Amino acid sequence: MAPLRSLAALSLIAGASAFAPASPSTLAVSRATTTEVGLWKESMAQWNDEFPQLAKWGWGPSVQAEKWNGRHAMFGWFFICATAYAKGHGLIPNPDMALDLKEWGTLATISGKNTITNERAVILFANVHFFMMGLMATIAPLDFWDPLLVDPNHPRYEELKNQEPYGYMPAFTPGINEATEMIHGRLAMVGLITLVGASAIEGKPMLDIVNEWVGGAYY
Numbered sequence: 001m002a003p004l005r006s007l008a009a010l011s012l013i014a015g016a017s018a019f020a021p022a023s024p025s026t027l028a029v030s031r032a033t034t035t036e037v038g039l040w041k042e043s044m045a046q047w048n049d050e051f052p053q054l055a056k057w058g059w060g061p062s063v064q065a066e067k068w069n070g071r072h073a074m075f076g077w078f079f080i081c082a083t084a085y086a087k088g089h090g091l092i093p094n095p096d097m098a099l100d101l102k103e104w105g106t107l108a109t110i111s112g113k114n115t116i117t118n119e120r121a122v123i124l125f126a127n128v129h130f131f132m133m134g135l136m137a138t139i140a141p142l143d144f145w146d147p148l149l150v151d152p153n154h155p156r157y158e159e160l161k162n163q164e165p166y167g168y169m170p171a172f173t174p175g176i177n178e179a180t181e182m183i184h185g186r187l188a189m190v191g192l193i194t195l196v197g198a199s200a201i202e203g204k205p206m207l208d209i210v211n212e213w214v215g216g217a218y219y
Helices: 002-015 024-032 038-050 052-056 063-088 101-108 118-139 157-161 178-202 206-213
Strands: 109-111
Touching: 038 052, 063 118, 063 178, 063 206, 101 109, 178 206
Parallel strands: none
Antiparallel strands: none
């Protein structure tokens, strides 16, 4: 499993590359060989015409929104893999113990008086924690971050607002750059959709599906 883990580590490193702003020269190189961007541009233009107030802040079909969706998907995979590892190595205390309804109240219930397990509660709290971190990073980003909401007062507003689409398949450029991040983000999003679909079709928890995909490496 060593090659698989090495590949996963390299993917995470490359995919997390563009949280810092890229230089204009990097943007130019990554867009130079993209193809079939006409449909995407038309969608963006139509959105801008129909919802100008939302488009002004970067909401809707935009390069910045796709980039951030990809980042969330990549982090989602990191969290799923970390959770599977924790489950397989006994890092979650009393994972199969159901929460006490008297102590936790109805927030811990599934239906009736049945409550979720301690494992699910730990995973839920961790998800809420990271969700709130992501929300705060969206609402009040630091100056050196690449923001999701494109504030008209941001010094890089024109650059962020007028980014060229990457097309159906961005040109692969070795190294740490925005095109590489976009490819990894799209693969992560497609992977999550595949995982959810496989879980629904097979009727198995997503962690079990991931564990099967890696040949039982987690537990």
